[in-house]
Amino acid sequence: MRVCSIIGARPQFIKAAVVSRELRDVGEEVLIHTGQHYDKELSDVFFEELDIPTPDFNLGIESDTHGRQTARMIEAIEPVVEKTDPDVLLLYGDTNSTLAGAIVGSKCDVLVAHVEAGLRSYNRDMPEEINRVLTDHASDLLFTPSESAVETLRAEGITDGVHWTGDVMYDSLLAVRDDVADRSTILTDLGLSAGEFILATVHRQENTDQQPNLEAIVDGLGSASLPVVFPVHPRTVDRLKTYGLWERTTDRFEVIDPLGYLDFIRLLDTAARVVTDSGGVQKEAFFLETPCVTLREETEWIETVDCDWNELVGADEARICDALREDRTLEATPNPYGDGKAGRRIAEHLRARISAPDPER
Numbered sequence: 001m002r003v004c005s006i007i008g009a010r011p012q013f014i015k016a017a018v019v020s021r022e023l024r025d026v027g028e029e030v031l032i033h034t035g036q037h038y039d040k041e042l043s044d045v046f047f048e049e050l051d052i053p054t055p056d057f058n059l060g061i062e063s064d065t066h067g068r069q070t071a072r073m074i075e076a077i078e079p080v081v082e083k084t085d086p087d088v089l090l091l092y093g094d095t096n097s098t099l100a101g102a103i104v105g106s107k108c109d110v111l112v113a114h115v116e117a118g119l120r121s122y123n124r125d126m127p128e129e130i131n132r133v134l135t136d137h138a139s140d141l142l143f144t145p146s147e148s149a150v151e152t153l154r155a156e157g158i159t160d161g162v163h164w165t166g167d168v169m170y171d172s173l174l175a176v177r178d179d180v181a182d183r184s185t186i187l188t189d190l191g192l193s194a195g196e197f198i199l200a201t202v203h204r205q206e207n208t209d210q211q212p213n214l215e216a217i218v219d220g221l222g223s224a225s226l227p228v229v230f231p232v233h234p235r236t237v238d239r240l241k242t243y244g245l246w247e248r249t250t251d252r253f254e255v256i257d258p259l260g261y262l263d264f265i266r267l268l269d270t271a272a273r274v275v276t277d278s279g280g281v282q283k284e285a286f287f288l289e290t291p292c293v294t295l296r297e298e299t300e301w302i303e304t305v306d307c308d309w310n311e312l313v314g315a316d317e318a319r320i321c322d323a324l325r326e327d328r329t330l331e332a333t334p335n336p337y338g339d340g341k342a343g344r345r346i347a348e349h350l351r352a353r354i355s356a357p358d359p360e361r
Helices: 010-026 045-047 066-084 096-107 127-140 147-155 168-185 187-190 211-221 234-242 247-253 261-270 279-288 302-306 317-325 342-355
Strands: 004-008 028-031 086-094 111-115 141-146 162-163 200-201 228-231 255-258 272-278 292-293 310-311
Touching: 004 010, 004 096, 010 028, 010 045, 010 168, 010 342, 028 066, 028 247, 028 279, 066 096, 086 342, 096 111, 096 127, 096 255, 111 127, 141 147, 141 247, 141 342, 147 162, 162 200, 168 261, 187 261, 211 234, 211 247, 211 317, 228 292, 228 342, 234 247, 255 342, 261 279, 272 279, 272 317, 279 292, 279 302, 279 310, 292 317, 302 310
Parallel strands: 004 028, 004 086, 086 111, 111 141, 141 162, 200 228, 200 272, 228 255, 272 292, 292 310
Antiparallel strands: none
8 A cells, every 4th residue: 555645734744744654654655845844943843753755745835925935835746646656645634735636636537535524614704714625525534533523524515435534633742741740841941830920812814914803912922921932923023013013922922933833732731722723723722622712703613613612702901811711610521532543543444445346446
């Protein structure tokens, strides 16, 4: 079995770390890095910390408009697929790298498999939502993180090739959580005490590229009674400076560079609360039982909201302030995302599908 895996962004590196280990026990993997996240803090450090194999191909496609970036990825991925002749093209999540891989796979008549299938925010203004929908409808195998995602696909008429596997990010977190405290010195480095700070991340286009939204987020965070630690994405730095918000941000918060996986998980695990617009961080916070305030009006991770561990506030200063001031007594989290064996199930489903006789022969 030869699997061609396509990755390009931080959350995909984390997911691939889990699945790649399982795949390489049962077959061959060709790893393609599109280059969508190319800064060392957003790319190289994850490969080092998570022991991800060096990509067989790095396409070097960096930032651009969504259309041009996706088109360049399609153009670069296709000859690699033709050269390596994989049995299956394995895709993760909802980035432009995901959609580009789905288009190439469907045009090259290669089996397409999608990890994190069936997620919907129902906000078509989000580029990620379009990527999710199109990728799911182009895929032959759909691996869902939750049972509700299976129901979402069924409602859209997709039933063949759908498998509930659980969430691979849960696998990853379980693999590092027990020893992350020993491997990370980030609390000491920043002079922090567990439970006495708030962690914040902001990177989504609808928040960074609209000055009123980004300003409302900065001012809302400024109302926090605890220190705010803010690892800032490069694009967010650029927008803060463009909008004249950089000095206000650095005066109020502990602004730091983007973190590697281990340091970030350590901060997330010990924070009193996290404020974020990241889908992956919402889910990691849920796994770690850290209350989450989400800077969006909707989420694809509906289970985190249903059990009250996640509060949606949008880019609204007053709602952010209220969420940060609110005392929250929460019950233990349920377990809708599996048992930490999603990567193994994905590898087994791929092997079974590829080794099955072709009914048309």
